[in-house]
Amino acid sequence: MLTKNLFVFVFAAVISGCSIQNSIPVTYHKQPISGVKVDNTDSIGVTQWRDKRNIAGVKDKYSESAVIRMGGATIGMTHNGQKFVRVADFVRLNFIEELQSLGVNARTIEVMPASSDKELLANIAQNNNVKMVISADLMNFDFNCAGAWTLECTRSVSFSMSMVDKDGKEIITREVFDANMSNNEGMGVLHQTVLDQIANNVMREALKKAVIRTAQQLNAAKSVAETGLIASE
Known part of the structure; x- marks a missing residue:
């Protein structure tokens, strides 16, 4: 059963000294990227993707x-039935699905290299x-609030992404794709609302930027290849 609201949950955990973990179901809803x-x-x-968020620096099972x-x-996400899904995997899998929805022949490779190598x-x-490999570092997938009864809350998602072809040519080099959302919230803001806003408002915008950039580079690579073929004839 979901706890009633985020701040009552956290306050109760702090004053009781208990370790409370909750994994909330989150669904990302794709929207068409026009043009x-x-x-x-x-x-x-x-x-x-490597997880470079500050929160991931606390080394334990979560x-x-x-x-x-x-x-x-601790608040985490349940995705496709998996509780406490790795946050970087959640972002990566939805990025792949966004690419696939545009017809990109994209698939997962289950290794975790340094994205700048x-x-x-190229060896991978x-x-x-x-033909090409994309790797990334997740920098932010965060929710922060300040204030008393009315809170100024910021949600942010950012990642640094690289794309290299099988010959070692750098196509995208450690480019940062990010998005932010700020608004006022009451003390009763729900976990589900917070996570849904991060995924379906903020993450969507960051993914959209990365998908558009990837599409541009894929089309440019095809154009270069076709020009080379014509020149060789």
Whole structure:
């Protein structure tokens, strides 16, 4: 059963000294990205993303699954039936689904390289029979509030992404894609509301920027390849 509201839950955990963990179901709802068309059908592999959020620096079983932590309280997400899903995996899988909805031939590669290591990424592409590899570091997936009864709340999502082809050519180099949302909330804001806002308002906007950039680069790569073929004839 969901706790009644975020702040009562956290306050109760802090004053009691208890460790309370709660994983809330979150569903990301894709929306069409207008004006974007991908003509390149080359295969794209998307590796696991490293979690570089400050909250993930607390090394325990919830370190990369926590969205909110205060005292002994931990709030995470349930996705596709999996409780306390890794936050970076949640972002990555929805990024892949956004690419696939545009017709991009994208799939997961279950390794976690340094996103800036172009030689390693090229080797991963070759070993997994894909033309290009995308890797990223999740920097923020956060919810922060300040105030008393009326709270000024900020939600933020950001990640640094790289894209390398199988020959080691850097196509996207550690570019940051981010989005923020700020508003006033009452003390009774629900966990479900907070997580839904992060996923379906803020994360969506950051993913949209990354998907558009990826689509542009895929189309540019196809254009370059076609120009090279014409020149060689």
